[in-house]
Amino acid sequence: MSGPVYERVALIGLGLIASSMFWAMKRGGLAGEVTGYARSEETRDTARRIGLCDRVCDSAAEAAEGADLIVLCVPVGAMGAVAEEIAPALKPGATVSDVGSVKRSVINAVAPHLPEGVHFVPAHPLAGTEHSGPESGFAELYDNRWCIVVPADADTDPEAVARLRALWEGMGANVDEMDADHHDLVLAVTSHAPHLIAYTMVGVADHLRRVTESEVIKYSAAGFRDFTRIAASDPTMWRDVFLNNKEATLDILGRFTEELFVLQRAIRMGDGDHLHEYFTRTRAIRRGIIEAGQDTEAPDFGRAAKTP
Numbered sequence: 215m216s217g218p219v220y221e222r223v224a225l226i227g228l229g230l231i232a233s234s235m236f237w238a239m240k241r242g243g244l245a246g247e248v249t250g251y252a253r254s255e256e257t258r259d260t261a262r263r264i265g266l267c268d269r270v271c272d273s274a275a276e277a278a279e280g281a282d283l284i285v286l287c288v289p290v291g292a293m294g295a296v297a298e299e300i301a302p303a304l305k306p307g308a309t310v311s312d313v314g315s316v317k318r319s320v321i322n323a324v325a326p327h328l329p330e331g332v333h334f335v336p337a338h339p340l341a342g343t344e345h346s347g348p349e350s351g352f353a354e355l356y357d358n359r360w361c362i363v364v365p366a367d368a369d370t371d372p373e374a375v376a377r378l379r380a381l382w383e384g385m386g387a388n389v390d391e392m393d394a395d396h397h398d399l400v401l402a403v404t405s406h407a408p409h410l411i412a413y414t415m416v417g418v419a420d421h422l423r424r425v426t427e428s429e430v431i432k433y434s435a436a437g438f439r440d441f442t443r444i445a446a447s448d449p450t451m452w453r454d455v456f457l458n459n460k461e462a463t464l465d466i467l468g469r470f471t472e473e474l475f476v477l478q479r480a481i482r483m484g485d486g487d488h489l490h491e492y493f494t495r496t497r498a499i500r501r502g503i504i505e506a507g508q509d510t511e512a513p514d515f516g517r518a519a520k521t522p
């Protein structure tokens with residue numbers, strides 16, 4: 215890639231996803247100037263201290279003013295209000311994007327605020343850690359991860375889409391395009407329902423801990439430990455994900471409950487063949503994920519703590 219993809223980029227919200235974008239853009243020389251804004255003074259001060267963004271602004275509108283690309287990196291439930299706040303500052307021809315984990319509700323919340331002549335190209339990078347905040351990001355977060363670009367409607371300017379794709383590819387991601395409803399269903403299966411199950415399992419263990427004192431923590435072997443990593447994810451972000459992807463998540467959880475009953479019955483009836491067959495099928499899925507380069511064989515799933 216020669217030269218930046220965008221002259222001016224604004225990041226609204228300066229947590230894990232935005233800070234990783236900033237370091238990845240700098241690594242690839244993908245943006246001229248990057249401005250940033252976070253709601254709290256504490257986060258803005260931290261950003262200034264660690265050099266996160268070329269210019270940290272005191273309002274979202276100030277950060278967005280004159281930018282060619284504005285990326286909303288706040289929790290899904292806050293996207294609409296932020297879009298409303300920056301709308302008057304957007305220049306004609308600019309592109310607004312976001313990184314929210316849910317797409318249909320974000321499109322519904324943001325699109326009505328955007329003025330004529332501004333492109334809206336939502337996206338969702340499928341990459342994260344259980345850490346959050348301005349100091350949690352690192353340039354490699356998106357390397358070889360998927361980013362799903364979800365054009366808001368069929369009339370979205372193809373050039374604006376191509377440019378955003380080029381940015382994500384420059385940050386190391388593989389890019390796919392998808393319709394918003396399909397995205398929300400796929401993510402309900404691959405991310406949202408699994409998170410809820412992890413939260414539940416850790417909650418169950420927490421109740422049990424009161425019976426067994428500290429044994430659950432002391433002997434937590436891989437299975438439970440992996441659940442705790444997922445269940446340590448940001449509470450605000452995940453509250454918003456479930457409230458905004460209600461239908462698809464409830465659909466998948468309904469199917470999950472049915473499967474759970476079938477397995478429960480197999481255990482009760484001593485149906486070892488059923489259990490063995492089931493686990494053989496699920497093992498193949500794990501192998502497929504490793505073969506696709508989306509995870510490693512490492513016992514920590516390749517997710518040892520990284521620092522910027």
Ligand code: NAP
Pocket residue numbers: 226227228229230231232252253254255257258287288289290292296313314315316338339340341342343345346347348448451455
């Ligand atoms: P994060 O580390 O918690 O950072 C969130 C940022 O949003 C902070 O700068 C915070 O400001 C700001 N913010 C929070 N509530 C706000 C509000 N009501 N109005 C304005 N700003 C607000 O979160 P993140 O992990 O980067 O997630 C950001 C977005 O990326 C979310 O939409 C999430 O769904 C999506 N996403 C996350 C992951 C993941 O694994 N973490 C993966 C893919 C996509 P303060 O610091 O000042 O409070």
